[in-house]
Amino acid sequence: MSGQRLRAVIADTSALVSLAVPRADAAVGPDLQDPFQYLLTSCDVVVPPEVVAELRDITQYQDIHAAAASNVLTARRHYTVEDPYERDDTPDARPMFGLDDRETDGIVLANALDVDGFLTDEFGGTNFALIHAALRGPRIVPTPRLIVDYARNGHLSHEAAQRLLAIISPHRNWENSPYVTQLLHRLEE
Helix, strand or coil: CCCCCCCEEEECHHHHHHHHHHHHCCCCCCCCCCHHHHHHHHCEEEECHHHHHHHHHHCCCCCHHHHHHHHHHHCHHHCEECCHHHCCCCCCCCCCCCCCHHHHHHHHHHHHCCCCEEEECCCCCHHHHHHHHHCCCCEEEEHHHHHHHHHHCCCCCHHHHHHHHHHHHHHHCCCCCHHHHHHHHHHHC
């Protein structure tokens, strides 16, 4: 993604929650740039209805993920919700990709729309490979990579990106991820 501007993305629940974590964290001051707000103002974001349903489910908890999901739902007028199975150019029923319904619906939508990427937190394990294989045109954009690329492209300072990843990581279990570690090293180059 580095050097290429995202014009439109399909976003998975996990990515939206991760990007909204910094504003949901009471310990984070208003001086730090908001990656969720930047996403919503820098490109068109589309989500399938299953993502909105999962966000609503997450708000039932009493943790930072619930607060982040609530922030995403509050910003509802800044992204589009589209059912992939109400389109003429998609299958009538959900295909079996070996992924959860939200990821599958997002991939179907990404393949049908003229979008640049599929934004997700899936960057470890087998789901990354399954998503990559199912996408027919849009590229997979892992959330930590998006944040690092925002810094590499001048939309965030490198220090802000490092700080955002440090804030998000413990809440999203990224702190021991070799992928995130490698991205942090790229910021230091």
